[in-house]
């Protein structure tokens with residue numbers, strides 16, 4: 001099969017150049033643990049590091065939601081890409097040029113009318129090129145360049161943040177799109193143009209503005225922010241509307257340029273506006289992002305906690321901080337991340353980071369401000385005490401009690417035990433009361449609200465209750481130890497033939513296993529994942545769930561045998577003898593093959609438990625019972 005498709009060399013080359021620990025590590029923080037790495041799983045609401053990345057096998061696997069696979073699977077799942085997109089993404093990262101694509105990808109199918117994410121991203125990309133060209137246009141970009149110069153934004157930052165400009169006319173983008181073969185529907189879906197209310201046609205949504213492209217973590221343009229150029233225009237800032245690729249509640253401006261530094265500093269600084277972000281980066285402080293005109297949401301926190309453990313919310317003055325702090329407390333109580341508050345006021349006369357960095361000692365002052373950030377809870381109670389400094393003790397007690405009740409209503413009592421205990425201690429210190437008082441407030445807390453899951457776009461599709469049957473476990477053995485395939489007679493090989501499986505997911509795994517065995521690439525997990533990615537590449541099939549199934553079967557065997565060779569072999573033999581005896585039983589009764597393997601699964605579970613018990617006496621290995629019968 002593989003000989004027919006030259007681009008499979010590409011897949012192999014890209015796979016070889018994309019170490020899974022590095023790639024996953026660019027998306028989330030990994031910590032070494034023995035021969036593996038662990039991190040917070042981005043595919044479910046993970047509180048403990050449940051995802052492991054196994055460098056020796058180049059796979060990842062989550063124990064809780066069952067996500068797993070190779071480096072392509074990870075990228076596909078994380079960025080909602082199809083296989084081809086993940087291949088292009090990783091090739092790009094490794095500077096590998098791909099042979100021109102001959103297959104078709106899933107997102108090209110069945111979307112003749114509707115506009116898919118890919119087309120919206122392509123429209124944004126086109127618009128981005130247009131806006132950047134306008135900025136450099138001698139006449140149409142002059143006013144925008146003047147704004148940039150006045151704000152002191154360097155050429156390097158204009159480049160890094162891809163700043164552009166929209167022309168002062170109604171049909172700039174509309175006209176250019178016609179020439180570039182971009183459908184009007186795509187421009188409308190991306191929010192780049194609007195339908196005229198009267199008459200035919202569309203008009204540009206962003207006119208005569210300085211344009212700040214808004215990117216996702218890997219730098220794809222998902223929306224635009226436009227700042228007015230003429231003072232009399234309103235509003236000051238205008239953003240793209242929300243689309244299927246742009247959700248305000250999970251998007252952070254600058255994240256593509258800041259992610260690396262955030263991971264390095266283990267802290268993210270969240271400022272108020274585009275130009276603040278750019279000013280910070282220009283000053284060499286790069287772990288800085290901004291929300292898009294909203295308070296910090298749990299969606300933002302979900303994105304950030306994969307990269308760091310502390311978020312510092314930086315406000316220009318106290319007033320803005322006080323307003324945002326309450327929302328931030330909700331986030332603090334729903335996401336495992338520490339939140340601190342910092343305010344420029346008190347350190348400098350400058351009213352925002354942009355102005356601060358124009359001073360000679362700006363960077364030093366900024367560092368001091370961030371280092372002086374105060375834990376959100378402490379900050380909150382400090383403000384409360386300040387507000388009550390002239391009040392009598394009864395009033396103070398009452399207000400503190402009110403605050404404690406509020407924290408309890410926000411879900412303090414529902415935190416997992418360890419975090420709850422830490423928070424209670426922190427609150428008690430901040431409020432200067434006994435821990436007992438806080439615990440009491442939780443106990444009597446009224447009207448507890450349950451938090452809805454974070455507004456992330458990650459879909460959770462794990463099959464928590466899934467347990468492999470005997471036939472699937474046999475498949476798992478073959479994935480784990482490819483040499484076992486050679487020990488099977490052709491009759492025994494039939495035990496894992498595609499038609500024998502009831503689950504579609506496993507059927508596809510079995511199919512891939514048999515064809516990679518025929519190709520001579522073996523039945524190991526990697527060969528099978530490669531075979532599955534070929535299916536995805538050539539036929540545009542979504543093989544992600546099957547990748548996960550294959551990885552789960554592999555992990556099942558690895559865990560239950562603790563990767564001891566002869567235990568794998570004995571387990572493998574046990575699977576075969578169970579299946580063979582069942583088939584002969586069924587044949588004797590002249591009944592169709594009964595595929596309810598519940599009994600067999602129980603027998604295997606007992607077998608594995610026995611293996612564990614006798615581990616100390618082993619070392620007896622034994623040759624495989626299977627001979628070329």
Ligand SMILES: [Zn+2]
Nearest residue numbers: 041044062065
């Ligand atoms: Zn997970």
